[in-house]
Every structure is written in C-alpha cells, then in structure tokens.
Amino acid sequence: MVPSTNFLLFLFFFSVFFLSGTSRRTKVGAAGVRLNLDGGITLDGASRGKLTSPSQATQRLSLISRHLDQRLPLPELNTPFSTERNSLPSDDLEYNPLHRSTTITTPLPPPFSSSPNTSTSTIMSTQAPHSTLLIPGPIEFDDAVLQSMAHYAESHVGPGFVKTFGETLSMVRKLFQSTDPAAQPIVVSGSGTLGWDIVASNLVEKGENALVLHTGYFADSFATCLETYGANATQIKAPIGDRPSFEQIEQALKEKPYKVVTITHVDTSTGVLSDIKRVAEIVRRVSPETLVVVDGVCSVGCEEIAFDAWDIDVVLTASQKAIGCPPGLSILMLSGRAVNVFQNRKTPPAAYYASLANWLPIMKNYESFKPSYFATPATQLVHALHTTLSQITARPMPERFAAHAQASARVKAAIEGLGLQQLAAKPENQAHAMTAIWLPEGLAAPDVLPGLLKRGVIFAAGLHKECPTKYIRFGHMGVSVTDPARKDIDNALAALKDALADAKQAKGL
Incomplete structure (x- = not known):
C-alpha cells in the first residue's frame, strides 16, 4: 500500500521536530524557515522575525487549512502541526478554499x-x-458553495466569522438592489417560512387587517400564519394559474385600512409570477401607509426586484432556491418604513426567536463588523451564503x-x-x-x-x-x-x- 501524502508529511515533520534534541531552533527545508519549540516561526535573512502580523498569520493558516482539505494540488507546508497549538486571536481569519471544481x-x-x-x-x-x-x-x-461549508470550526463572535457575516449582509443589500441606509438586511437560521412569522409577529398587531393576494398554495399558508398571530387576513383569490387583477386590489384597499399587503412573487405551486412593482405603485397611491410585503422565496436571485426603486417594505426569502445555498437560512430585507412600524408597536412582539427586538441590533452590529450575540448563527451556512452571494454580485x-x-x-x-x-x-x-x-x-x-x-x-x-x-x-x-x-x-x-x-x-x- 502506498502511504498517503498526509501520512508522509506527518512522518517527515515528526522526525524533524522531535529528533532535534533540545535545540531552541530546528531548520526546516531550504526556504530559510526555522521553527521554535515554543511554537514561534523565525525566518532567515530579509524575512527574519516571527509571523505575527495579520497578513502572515493569514498565509500560515491558509496553508494549514488547505492541507486539511486533503485534496490535490497541495501548496508547500511550513509548519509541523496540522493545527496551531498556541493560536493567537488574529489567527481566527477567514479561509477561502481553493476552487478545484471541474x-x-x-x-x-x-x-x-x-x-x-x-x-x-x-x-x-x-x-x-x-x-x-x-x-x-x-x-x-455549485462546488465552491458546498466546499465553503467545510470551513473549520470557529467562534461565531470571532473576528473571522464577524467579517464574513458582515460582508454577507452587505451583499444581501446588493442582491435586493438597495442602497438605503435605513433599510436592514436580516439573515437568521431557519426556513423561508420563518420569514412569515417575522412579518406576522412584528409588523402586524392583533386585530389589524392584512390583505393577502392569492396565486396558489403559499398565499393560503401565509394567511394562516398571519391569523395565528391575531391578524384579520382577507384573501383576494384568483383562478388556478392566474393572479388578482389590479382593479380588485385597488378596490379592496379603498374598502378598509390594511396594515400589510402580502404578495407571493412566484408561487411555486402554480408557477405564477406577480407584478410586485405595479402592486406597490397601487398601494402607495391608494393606501400609502400600508406595508408592501413580498414573499420572494422562489424569486429572489432570478426575478427582478428593485427594493428601493419600487418602494417595497419587506422581501422575505430562503437560501436554497435561486440564491443557490443549501437550506437553513431565512433572509429578509426590511425598509426604513417597516422598521419604524415595528419600533412604534403598541404591544410587544408576539414571538421571541422571531422578534425583531432581538435581531435588529444583532444584524446592525454584524454589518458594522462588531461581534454580537442573541442566538448562535449557522456559521457553515453563512460561509456558503457568502460564497454564492460573492458569485451572484460579481456581475x-x-x-x-x-x-x-x-x-x-x-x-x-x-x-x-x-x-x-x-x-x-x-x-x-x-x-x-x-x-x-x-x-x-x-x-x-x-x-x-x-x-x-x-x-x-x-x-x-x-x-x-x-x-x-x-x-x-x-x-x-x-x-x-x-x-x-x-x-x-x-x-x-x-x-x-x-x-x-x-x-x-x-x-x-
């Protein structure tokens, strides 16, 4: 049997490190790299000095992490350990796997x-x-998205993950084509259905009216969610394969006040696409204080959504559809108007995990690259989301x-x-x-x-x-x-x- 590459590396570094006696320094290779028994690394010549700067630490951990990938080709490794024994805080940095997909x-x-x-x-x-x-x-x-989920374990409040999460939230803004600083992206562990609960428990109070535009199965479910939290849900139902007319929507808005209007952008039960731009225009003209809420679970990332330009208040989606990330993340974009509605509630939110009182400060902190904690984020999924959003927003x-x-x-x-x-x-x-x-x-x-x-x-x-x-x-x-x-x-x-x-x-x- 031919020994594996990692096994040979282990034997090599074992012999170099442990057979060196009591010497303070042991030469490794001809690259001028010396390893101290106390865990430090010293370079000869112009590179003399310990590798303690962020850029040097990044390079060192990148080499280690790539060897843990156990996939060829492997870059040269300049440390005897597969993981650092005396890791410094600055070592908790993002690792971007080599893209080797074919x-x-x-x-x-x-x-x-x-x-x-x-x-x-x-x-x-x-x-x-x-x-x-x-x-x-x-x-x-995509291969790169799946590979990014193999990221090593890290603290959810460590600088590496905080940077990744902050960048991810900024890219969510680009995904929705929003530059409004008053708007707020949210990424929470959960499915797209959690987005319904966030809307229903935070933006509508018990006894208030919600108008649900029905184009299939998911409008029924959204209406049920709203009613669960005490809202009065009225549906405008269209025949299978069709959508409510603009005249029906305008007439309903004139009949009584609605706190929210919900639209399923693409209903996956029927394949019906709603014109959310036109609906938002009608709402702003007829009932400007009504919040426009879009269920974009099957539309975000493939159907046009101009969050700011179309004056939308909420778009909720999930990670596993056109965004191209494995299931497990509930993603929302809230307008400044929606945030104000929440902040001026007469009653506390009707949920705990879904409460914006808990999540808004967390998201603001992460986007500002500040560690924060309410509930542990799905760190591996956030890395996957970061990868796919990097691909999406690159064009x-x-x-x-x-x-x-x-x-x-x-x-x-x-x-x-x-x-x-x-x-x-x-x-x-x-x-x-x-x-x-x-x-x-x-x-x-x-x-x-x-x-x-x-x-x-x-x-x-x-x-x-x-x-x-x-x-x-x-x-x-x-x-x-x-x-x-x-x-x-x-x-x-x-x-x-x-x-x-x-x-x-x-x-x-």
Missing part, C-alpha cells in the same frame, strides 16, 4: 440509466454522482435576471413544442425560475416522474390542493442556468420528451 459529463450509472443511449448528466468533480435536482427548490449547488444583477428569462423562454418553447400547456397560461403570469406543466389527459404525476428519474432528472409533483396529480413542476434556476458548462436544462427537456412517450405507451394513449 465539470465532467458522464453517463449516469444504474439505476439512473437503463441503456447506453440514455442522456448524460453533468456531475461536478467533488459531488457524488446523482440525478439532477430540477424542482422549484432546493436546487443544484450586474440585470445580467442574472436576463439569463433566467432566456432559459425560461427556451423551456416554455420546448413545453409548447411537446403539445403541453402551463398552469400559468398568460405569458405575463409566467415565472422565469420554474414552469408548472399540465400533463396530457390520462396521465398523472406518478406515471411520468419515475421515467424522469430513470433518466437522471428529478422534477416535482403538483402542489396545489385542487389538482396535485394533474401536473408536474420543473425548476430552472441558479447554477443550472448560470453555469454555461452545465447541460441540466437540455438534458431535462430531452428526458421529459422520452418519459412522456414511455408513459403514454404504457397507458396505451
């Missing part, structure tokens, strides 16, 4: 494929072979929206070419991150989804309670759209065509 296209192994001629699937180099996840969230994740947001619009147009054209129809029949109602597809008469979701899975593709069944088996849902967002090396969308469309043909043949249609 896109490899290979045939899917059984049971994902049944013949040598089945479609291929893109498998990222550091991810195990798997069927491509194309549901409306969670989605496929202008309009480019990202355009990429999703183009992919959506391609999907919808292919769906039409297969003779299929969407739940959202009107083009202006169709989301760009997903497509909800009516199945042909005589077929149900259980007839088609196994055929997709056999070809290495995962779609979702229907979710609307009135017709859950009559349609399927295709999520096309995030890295599956933005990474030009991936062929997820093309493979999925080919798989759908074949799976439908097999299902029809099996049913004799």
Whole structure:
C-alpha cells in the first residue's frame, strides 16, 4: 500500500521536530524557515522575525487549512502541526478554499440509466454522482458553495466569522438592489417560512387587517400564519394559474385600512409570477401607509426586484432556491418604513426567536463588523451564503435576471413544442425560475416522474390542493442556468420528451 501524502508529511515533520534534541531552533527545508519549540516561526535573512502580523498569520493558516482539505494540488507546508497549538486571536481569519471544481459529463450509472443511449448528466468533480435536482427548490449547488461549508470550526463572535457575516449582509443589500441606509438586511437560521412569522409577529398587531393576494398554495399558508398571530387576513383569490387583477386590489384597499399587503412573487405551486412593482405603485397611491410585503422565496436571485426603486417594505426569502445555498437560512430585507412600524408597536412582539427586538441590533452590529450575540448563527451556512452571494454580485444583477428569462423562454418553447400547456397560461403570469406543466389527459404525476428519474432528472409533483396529480413542476434556476458548462436544462427537456412517450405507451394513449 502506498502511504498517503498526509501520512508522509506527518512522518517527515515528526522526525524533524522531535529528533532535534533540545535545540531552541530546528531548520526546516531550504526556504530559510526555522521553527521554535515554543511554537514561534523565525525566518532567515530579509524575512527574519516571527509571523505575527495579520497578513502572515493569514498565509500560515491558509496553508494549514488547505492541507486539511486533503485534496490535490497541495501548496508547500511550513509548519509541523496540522493545527496551531498556541493560536493567537488574529489567527481566527477567514479561509477561502481553493476552487478545484471541474465539470465532467458522464453517463449516469444504474439505476439512473437503463441503456447506453440514455442522456448524460453533468456531475461536478467533488459531488457524488446523482440525478439532477430540477424542482422549484432546493436546487443544484455549485462546488465552491458546498466546499465553503467545510470551513473549520470557529467562534461565531470571532473576528473571522464577524467579517464574513458582515460582508454577507452587505451583499444581501446588493442582491435586493438597495442602497438605503435605513433599510436592514436580516439573515437568521431557519426556513423561508420563518420569514412569515417575522412579518406576522412584528409588523402586524392583533386585530389589524392584512390583505393577502392569492396565486396558489403559499398565499393560503401565509394567511394562516398571519391569523395565528391575531391578524384579520382577507384573501383576494384568483383562478388556478392566474393572479388578482389590479382593479380588485385597488378596490379592496379603498374598502378598509390594511396594515400589510402580502404578495407571493412566484408561487411555486402554480408557477405564477406577480407584478410586485405595479402592486406597490397601487398601494402607495391608494393606501400609502400600508406595508408592501413580498414573499420572494422562489424569486429572489432570478426575478427582478428593485427594493428601493419600487418602494417595497419587506422581501422575505430562503437560501436554497435561486440564491443557490443549501437550506437553513431565512433572509429578509426590511425598509426604513417597516422598521419604524415595528419600533412604534403598541404591544410587544408576539414571538421571541422571531422578534425583531432581538435581531435588529444583532444584524446592525454584524454589518458594522462588531461581534454580537442573541442566538448562535449557522456559521457553515453563512460561509456558503457568502460564497454564492460573492458569485451572484460579481456581475450586474440585470445580467442574472436576463439569463433566467432566456432559459425560461427556451423551456416554455420546448413545453409548447411537446403539445403541453402551463398552469400559468398568460405569458405575463409566467415565472422565469420554474414552469408548472399540465400533463396530457390520462396521465398523472406518478406515471411520468419515475421515467424522469430513470433518466437522471428529478422534477416535482403538483402542489396545489385542487389538482396535485394533474401536473408536474420543473425548476430552472441558479447554477443550472448560470453555469454555461452545465447541460441540466437540455438534458431535462430531452428526458421529459422520452418519459412522456414511455408513459403514454404504457397507458396505451
């Protein structure tokens, strides 16, 4: 058996360090680096002096951490320990893993494929072979995002994590296209549903009115959440695949005062896209004090949202959809108006963990790079969020929206070419991150989804309670759209065509 690289390194440094006798200094290599038995490092020549500056400590810990990655290629290591014995506070610094991902296209192994001629699937180099996840969230994740979750353990109030979290909050502002200093981004451990609780328990008081614009399953759930905290929720319901008219919304606002109006930007049960810009304009004209609350769980990162320009008060979302981070983070953006409404409540917030009284000062401190504590953040997930937001905000947001619009147009054209129809029949109602597809008469979701899975593709069944088996849902967002090396969308469309043909043949249609 050939010894591993790390084992050989261990033997080398063991012999150098422990066989050096009682000498205060032991020479390591020819690079002029000397290691003190008390844990210090001394350099010869022009580099003489201990490595105690932040930049030197960063380099040292980066080398150590990269060796802990246990992936090649490995840079030269200049310390005998895999971790520091006498770590200084300045050593608690962010580690950015080397990006070593490679896109490899290979045939899917059984049971994902049944013949040598089945479609291929893109498998990222550091991810195990798997069927491509194309549901409306969670989605496929970029290698670098997953690697960033392998960050070593660190204190949630240490300088390294505080810096990472502060930068993450600043990038959330860019994600929502907000520069208003009165607005406040929030990132809390939890799912997108926690965003409903934060809104309902902090911005609406018992007995106040909430207008819920219904475009599918999630409006019902948001209304139930509001009622749980004592609000009076009124829904304007649209037929399946449609959205309330602007005239209906304006008329409702004129009939009585509402504390909030909630809109599901993209309802993942129907694939319906709401025009939140137009709704916000109506609210500001008819009832300017009413808060505009957007459920953007399936829209943030793929549908245009101009938080400041459109005068929105709250957008709530989750990490695992178009943002491209694993599940577990609830993300919100609050306007200055919304913060003022909370601060002028007549009664205390109706929640503890979800209370803005607890979270607002924490978020302000972290964004100012000050350690703060209320509840322990999900440090590994925050690193993943930092990585994906760095990727997203590296390019202008309009480019990202355009990429999703183009992919959506391609999907919808292919769906039409297969003779299929969407739940959202009107083009202006169709989301760009997903497509909800009516199945042909005589077929149900259980007839088609196994055929997709056999070809290495995962779609979702229907979710609307009135017709859950009559349609399927295709999520096309995030890295599956933005990474030009991936062929997820093309493979999925080919798989759908074949799976439908097999299902029809099996049913004799």
